[in-house]
Amino acid sequence: MNIHSIGISHHTAALDVREKMWLSVDETREALRQLKQRYFTECMLVSTCNRTELYGLTLDVQIDDEEVKRFLIELKNAGGVVQPEHFTASFAGGAVNHLFKVASGIDSMVIGDIQILNQVKEAFQLSREIEVMGPVMNRLMQTTLHVGKRTRTETTICEGAVSVSYAAVELANKIFEDLSRKSALLIGAGETGELTMKHLVSKGIGRVRVANRTRGKAEALVANLGVDGSVVEYEHMVDALRTVDIVITSVNSPSYIVQPDDVHKVMKQRSNNPLFIIDIGVPRNVNPAVKKIDNVFLYDMDSLSAIVDKNLDRRKAEIPKVTRIIREEMVEFFHWHNSLQVGPTIHDLRDALETIRQQEVEKNINRFNPEDRELVELVTKRIVNKILHQPVTNLKHGAENGSRGSETIFRIKALRELFGIGEPKKREHEN
Amino acid sequence: MDLVAAVEFLVVFIPVLYAGLVILYGLSFFRSIPLADRWKSPLLHVSVLFHIGYILLRTAAFDHPPVTTVFEIMTLLAASISVGYTYIELRTKASNTGFFILLLALVFQTVSSLFIKDLTEIAPILRSRLLGFHVSTALLGYTAISLSAVYGFLYLMLYHEIKSSRFGLIYTRLPNLEMLEKMSHKAELFGFWMLTIAIAVGLIWLPRAFENFSYWDPKLIGTLFIWVLYAVGLTAKRKLGWQGRKTMIISLVGFGFVFLSMTVINMYLSGFHTFY
Numbered sequence: 004m005n006i007h008s009i010g011i012s013h014h015t016a017a018l019d020v021r022e023k024m025w026l027s028v029d030e031t032r033e034a035l036r037q038l039k040q041r042y043f044t045e046c047m048l049v050s051t052c053n054r055t056e057l058y059g060l061t062l063d064v065q066i067d068d069e070e071v072k073r074f075l076i077e078l079k080n081a082g083g084v085v086q087p088e089h090f091t092a093s094f095a096g097g098a099v100n101h102l103f104k105v106a107s108g109i110d111s112m113v114i115g116d117i118q119i120l121n122q123v124k125e126a127f128q129l130s131r132e133i134e135v136m137g138p139v140m141n142r143l144m145q146t147t148l149h150v151g152k153r154t155r156t157e158t159t160i161c162e163g164a165v166s167v168s169y170a171a172v173e174l175a176n177k178i179f180e181d182l183s184r185k186s187a188l189l190i191g192a193g194e195t196g197e198l199t200m201k202h203l204v205s206k207g208i209g210r211v212r213v214a215n216r217t218r219g220k221a222e223a224l225v226a227n228l229g230v231d232g233s234v235v236e237y238e239h240m241v242d243a244l245r246t247v248d249i250v251i252t253s254v255n256s257p258s259y260i261v262q263p264d265d266v267h268k269v270m271k272q273r274s275n276n277p278l279f280i281i282d283i284g285v286p287r288n289v290n291p292a293v294k295k296i297d298n299v300f301l302y303d304m305d306s307l308s309a310i311v312d313k314n315l316d317r318r319k320a321e322i323p324k325v326t327r328i329i330r331e332e333m334v335e336f337f338h339w340h341n342s343l344q345v346g347p348t349i350h351d352l353r354d355a356l357e358t359i360r361q362q363e364v365e366k367n368i369n370r371f372n373p374e375d376r377e378l379v380e381l382v383t384k385r386i387v388n389k390i391l392h393q394p395v396t397n398l399k400h401g402a403e404n405g406s407r408g409s410e411t412i413f414r415i416k417a418l419r420e421l422f423g424i425g426e427p428k429k430r431e432h433e434n
Numbered sequence: 435m436d437l438v439a440a441v442e443f444l445v446v447f448i449p450v451l452y453a454g455l456v457i458l459y460g461l462s463f464f465r466s467i468p469l470a471d472r473w474k475s476p477l478l479h480v481s482v483l484f485h486i487g488y489i490l491l492r493t494a495a496f497d498h499p500p501v502t503t504v505f506e507i508m509t510l511l512a513a514s515i516s517v518g519y520t521y522i523e524l525r526t527k528a529s530n531t532g533f534f535i536l537l538l539a540l541v542f543q544t545v546s547s548l549f550i551k552d553l554t555e556i557a558p559i560l561r562s563r564l565l566g567f568h569v570s571t572a573l574l575g576y577t578a579i580s581l582s583a584v585y586g587f588l589y590l591m592l593y594h595e596i597k598s599s600r601f602g603l604i605y606t607r608l609p610n611l612e613m614l615e616k617m618s619h620k621a622e623l624f625g626f627w628m629l630t631i632a633i634a635v636g637l638i639w640l641p642r643a644f645e646n647f648s649y650w651d652p653k654l655i656g657t658l659f660i661w662v663l664y665a666v667g668l669t670a671k672r673k674l675g676w677q678g679r680k681t682m683i684i685s686l687v688g689f690g691f692v693f694l695s696m697t698v699i700n701m702y703l704s705g706f707h708t709f710y
Contacts, residue, residue, distance in 0.1 A: 046442030156604065174596070176610060177596060177605065177610050177611065178596065178610060178611050178612065179610060179611075179612050180609075180610050180612040180613045180614075180616070222651055271675075274677065275675050275676065275677035275678065276677060277611065277612070277678060279678070280570070294597070297679055297680070298678045298679065300596060300597065302599075306599045309599060310599075310601060315600055
């Protein structure tokens with residue numbers, strides 16, 4: 004299995020180094036064409052903000068990783084910033100393992116990041132489009148996507164919000180049944196506040212309201228959010244608490260802008276309907292005593308960060324499960340790959356024996372009477388077939404049923420060495 | 435086939451089934467063990483069938499439906515709770531509350547199995563049609579009240595967990611607060627009206643059926659007290675805008691009294707409502 008992986012990622016290189024190696028779709032296309040010409044029979048390139056990685060299959064094991072690294076650096080003209088030391092390289096099982104780890108999200112900067120699987124999928128598709136894929140990489144792609152799918156369905160590594168704004172949305176979903184019937188109010192215009200509001204919109208919040216000291220900003224944001232929304236005068240924002248279900252405060256203010264008395268009053272007016280307040284302001288915008296009021300759920304940056312930390316720990320705890328899936332899929336993949344080599348080996352062995360038979364028959368055919376010659380041909384063919392029958396059956400059987408891929412590889416190697424039939428030719432990849 | 439022998443086997447076997455169910459649902463909820471996830475619902479369906487079979491066999495073997503003693507009623511209640519839960523699970527596709535609800539069914543069934551007696555002789559008074567109506571409405575009412583209490587309990591646990599920012603299993607596995615409150619409230623409302631009918635029918639039927647009938651009977655006072663409690667709770671929700679925690683606490687307290695009424699009053703303060 005001559006699969007190589009050579010690449011640069013967040014493990015080995017800082018952002019300013021990684022961004023130098025980032026490849027656009029067009030650049031990727033060009034790079035793949037050249038890589039195929041120079042080094043690989045099949046290849047693909049994954050390029051995201053966290054990694055640029057090359058996966059390639061060679062017919063000849065003797066490929067110089069260093070040369071490929073230099074080629075990639077030169078391709079991006081990044082000689083000054085990117086060094087070969089920023090790259091990591093692995094081979095055969097190591098390369099497949101690495102690809103599976105990447106696709107399952109356990110190699111990501113934020114563990115369990117699901118975006119990466121789509122990016123890997125797109126990379127495969129691009130390679131297919133420009134025809135630098137072959138049967139081995141195709142199969143590898145299927146298995147990789149399968150690893151990703153199994154990871155998502157069989158583990159919880161992708162679950163739980165890992166950013167403060169998502170954590171807030173997740174909480175909203177634990178309090179309210181149907182966000183499309185709820186409304187949210189954003190007070191202030193901090194970046195995280197806006198992001199949280201956008202997440203709520205993407206989760207289908209029914210109505211949005213925005214209050215800002217500068218009315219123009221509020222209007223712009225409402226227009227930008229693209230849902231049923233309106234602007235609330237900043238001075239009237241406490242009154243607005245009567246009619247909304249979720250409040251995000253993100254105001255730069257030295258004192259609390261919402262006090263327990265305000266909320267007590269509001270809760271009576273809203274017949275105690277649950278009120279979820281997300282205080283993203285630093286210093287805090289809402290008096291923490293508000294938390295004690297019945298049916299009011301108040302969260303600040305600290306408590307949201309605590310959720311994020313907890314979720315990250317939970318994701319980490321899922322890694323062993325993912326590793327097990329990867330191992331299972333690797334066994335499956337290599338099993339397939341071994342069986343791929345059995346066919347050509349049997350073919351080559353038959354060829355070799357047939358050649359010997361033909362040579363010997365030709366050499367000695369004159370010693371037989373003309374009427375017996377046809378029989379000689381028949382008998383020798385039968386002998387060769389009988390000799391081949393048992394080893395061929397065993398070899399096929401081993402590859403089809405045995406999960407121990409190393410055993411099959413060993414047999415193939417031994418057979419080729421003993422009979423002197425050399426390495427499989429290109430034909431294997433067309434099987 | 436010996437009917438009585440079959441019933442005697444099932445008396446022991448049904449609680450064992452429920453214990454198995456509670457263990458499976460528990461393993462699924464607390465440990466997310468795939469095997470438990472896979473088998474809990476099939477086992478639930480099998481158990482419900484066995485339980486219904488048990489009730490039918492009992493009726494045949496002792497020549498009366500099991501409605502004449504509190505322990506007979508308790509097995510009906512357990513069956514009714516698990517049938518109700520099966521319906522909820524099939525409809526909402528959410529099986530994460532099963533552990534808590536079936537735990538309740540297990541408690542009722544175990545108490546029933548421990549004390550139930552094989553009565554063949556029953557008072558002729560208990561063969562009235564009005565009694566059947568009284569018992570079935572009371573049963574539906576208590577089932578709904580039990581479910582309401584479990585959802586109320588889950589609401590309070592989740593409420594507490596969200597309020598105190600401790601995001602454990604309860605937080606991860608349970609549905610949202612609004613849904614739990616809605617389920618609890620709907621069940622409570624249904625339970626309340628069923629109970630109202632049961633009480634009304636009882637009050638019409640009692641003076642005719644019993645000579646020693648008294649309005650100061652502990653069971654009657656207890657039940658009326660429970661009814662008033664729920665009436666106050668439901669009115670407070672409607673008129674005073676009580677929401678969330680407070681209404682859930684009322685639902686739980688109400689259930690506490692129901693349980694007391696079924697056990698302590700029926701067993702120790704014997705009045706006309708005990709028949710054995």
